[in-house]
Amino acid sequence: xxxxxxxxxxxxxxxxxxxxxxxxxxxxxxxxxxxxxxxxxxxxxxxxxxxxxxxxxxxxxxxxxxxxxxxxxxxxxxxxxxxxxxxxxxxxxxxxxxxxxxxxxxxxxxxxxxxxxxxxxxxxxxxxxxxxxxxxxxxxxxxxxxxxxxxxxxxxxxxxxxxxxxxxxxxxxxxxxxxxxxxxxxxxxxxxxxxxxxxxxxxxxxxxxxxxxxxxxxxxxxxxxxxxxxxxxxx
Amino acid sequence: xxxxxxxxxxxxxxxxxxxxxxxxxxxxxxxxxxxxxxxxxxxxxxxxxxxxxxxxxxxxxxxxxxxxxxxxxxxxxxxxxxxxxxxxxxxxxxxxxxxxxxxxxxxxxxxxxxxxxxxxxxxxxxxxxxxxxxxxxxxxxxxxxxxxxxxxxxxxxxxxxxxxxxxxxxxxxxxxxxxxxxxxxxxxxxxxxxxxxxxxxxxxxxxxxxxxxxxxxxxxxxxxxxxxxxxxxxxxxxxxxxxxxxxxxxxxxxxxxxxxxxxxxxxxxxxxxxxxxxxx
Numbered sequence: 118x119x120x121x122x123x124x125x126x127x128x129x130x131x132x133x134x135x136x137x138x139x140x141x142x143x144x145x146x147x148x149x150x151x152x153x154x155x156x157x158x159x160x161x162x163x164x165x166x167x168x169x170x171x172x173x174x175x176x177x178x179x180x181x182x183x184x185x186x187x188x189x190x191x192x193x194x195x196x197x198x199x200x201x202x203x204x205x206x207x208x209x210x211x212x213x214x215x216x217x218x219x220x221x222x223x224x225x226x227x228x229x230x231x232x233x234x235x236x237x238x239x240x241x242x243x244x245x246x247x248x249x250x251x252x253x254x255x256x257x258x259x260x261x262x263x264x265x266x267x268x269x270x271x272x273x274x275x276x277x278x279x280x281x282x283x284x285x286x287x288x289x290x291x292x293x294x295x296x297x298x299x300x301x302x303x304x305x306x307x308x309x310x311x312x313x314x315x316x317x318x319x320x321x322x323x324x325x326x327x328x329x330x331x332x333x334x335x336x337x338x339x340x341x342x343x344x345x346x347x348x349x350x351x352x
Numbered sequence: 353x354x355x356x357x358x359x360x361x362x363x364x365x366x367x368x369x370x371x372x373x374x375x376x377x378x379x380x381x382x383x384x385x386x387x388x389x390x391x392x393x394x395x396x397x398x399x400x401x402x403x404x405x406x407x408x409x410x411x412x413x414x415x416x417x418x419x420x421x422x423x424x425x426x427x428x429x430x431x432x433x434x435x436x437x438x439x440x441x442x443x444x445x446x447x448x449x450x451x452x453x454x455x456x457x458x459x460x461x462x463x464x465x466x467x468x469x470x471x472x473x474x475x476x477x478x479x480x481x482x483x484x485x486x487x488x489x490x491x492x493x494x495x496x497x498x499x500x501x502x503x504x505x506x507x508x509x510x511x512x513x514x515x516x517x518x519x520x521x522x523x524x525x526x527x528x529x530x531x532x533x534x535x536x537x538x539x540x541x542x543x544x545x546x547x548x549x550x551x552x553x554x555x556x557x558x559x560x561x562x563x564x565x566x567x568x569x570x571x572x573x574x575x576x577x578x579x580x581x582x583x584x585x586x587x588x589x590x591x592x593x594x595x596x597x598x599x600x601x602x603x604x605x606x607x608x609x610x611x612x613x614x615x616x617x618x619x620x621x622x623x624x625x626x627x628x629x630x631x632x
Contacts, residue, residue, distance in 0.1 A: 163521065163524075165521075165524045165525055165528055166528060168521075168525050169525050169528035169529055169532065172525055172529065172607045172608055172611065173529065173532060173534075173608060175606070175607060176602055176603055176606035176607050176608035176609070177594075177599065177600040177601060177602055177603065177606070177608070178600060178601050178603060179600055179601070180600060180601035183535075183598065183599065183600045183601065184600065185600050187534055187535040187536065187598065187599055187600055188534050188535075188599070188600065189534070190532075190533065190534055193538075194533040194534055194538055197533055198528070198531050198532050198533045198540065199531075201527065201528070201531040201542075202531060202542055202546050202561070246535075246536050246537065246598045247595045247596065247598055248595055248600070248601055249595065253536075261537075263553065264552045264553060265552065274553045274554050275553065276550070276551050276552040276553050276555075277549075277550050277551050278543070278544065278550050278551075278552065278557075321538075321543050323536070323537035323538055323539075324538065328536045328537070328538075329536075330536055330537070
């Protein structure tokens with residue numbers, strides 16, 4: 118992996134031929150003409166995106182449950198990587214969000230709310246899906262929620278990458294999660310947990326349901342943690 | 353940092369305390385850590401307490417000895433190793449790496465370059481060393497060497513060359529690798545290190561898309577980690593980042609690790625190196 122010289126050298130030659138500029142151009146042109154490679158009169162920038170993809174594939178190996186298919190990007194990840202933290206075009210964002218919305222599976226029994234106590238345990242756990250974890254099954258995974266969000270008032274060790282979820286249900290006026298009036302916020306929240314890209318194409322949040330990281334029962338428990346009026350989060 | 357297990361402030365501070373005891377500090381350790389105090393404050397206090405006794409110094413001494421010692425199949429020292437400023441020049445080399453090396457035709461970071469020297473001067477098998485787990489055999493050699501070589505540039509400012517076309521190319525590719533989302537969680541390096549003022553649990557996260565400041569981020573590794581009592585090189589730091597990113601396993605000194613080094617190192621231009629630093 119570190120000494121894949123032949124391929125690297127071949128790529129170098131290609132790239133250099135396209136990249137040479139200024140005082141590099143003429144000596145290199147002469148050298149390249151001499152070996153019959155020819156020389157373009159203009160020097161377009163190398164395709165850095167393609168070079169990055171090649172490099173990623175050449176740099177990693179499989180380890181435990183972390184297989185190489187993890188490097189493959191779907192449309193959303195490819196597009197959001199490419200803008201490097203910037204904004205997608207409206208058309209691109211909307212296409213990704215619509216596809217994400219279609220991916221969401223609502224609970225089969227129509228019940229969205231599980232046990233907030235189990236939800237709190239899940240939210241605390243940052244375990245799962247690394248090459249040192251034995252199983253990729255949802256039962257082996259935590260929700261990693263506190264890594265990025267404030268949730269309950271008593272847990273002061275919370276991250277700030279995502280917004281605070283403290284009093285999430287209370288602030289949105291959810292007094293009874295089964296009330297038809299609450300349906301909108303319930304479905305919105307389920308969708309966010311299942312596939313966060315449904316509302317924000319380049320959301321930094323994992324797609325817990327869509328990626329098969331958490332199962333329906335676990336998602337219901339997380340729903341309960343932030344939406345059940347009895348949960349400490351909503352006190 | 354390991355963000356996978358729950359780390360309340362009590363627990364991480366307890367680890368810091370235990371570490372402080374372990375290095376045999378005299379006197380009372382202040383126990384007035386309030387819960388409002390950030391982890392960074394606690395760690396800064398702890399650092400100040402043991403400023404004269406960073407265990408990394410033990411690794412530095414070991415590294416200096418290994419540099420001078422005749423080793424390997426050829427029984428030769430590393431004293432003629434060229435880290436970019438000429439054979440045998442160590443001072444100031446660290447803050448200019450990764451850089452282009454004509455003799456390998458590659459941009460190399462410190463550890464990739466050390467592998468080259470161990471191969472060419474001493475006759476070691478670099479592929480076998482790259483496959484060795486961290487903390488074992490010749491990987492221990494590399495960690496000690498990294499500690500000493502980085503210490504020889506302590507207090508100097510990062511100034512990676514961006515002169516050779518390959519150095520500029522590696523910056524561009526490293527930047528793209530930094531923003532490369534993938535894995536089951538859709539994470540990139542930028543997920544945690546793309547904005548200022550963020551944290552995971554109580555751990556402050558440096559924004560590595562810019563210069564995060566003296567002794568922060570790229571300018572703080574290698575480092576001695578109190579929480580597990582180990583010396584971590586930049587390669588090991590990146591390896592554990594990718595583990596927590598839920599990516600596959602990055603090869604030791606692989607192209608992606610070097611390109612990321614170029615991106616972070618160029619961004620850190622002017623930042624003062626405190627490596628080998630002390631981490632929680």
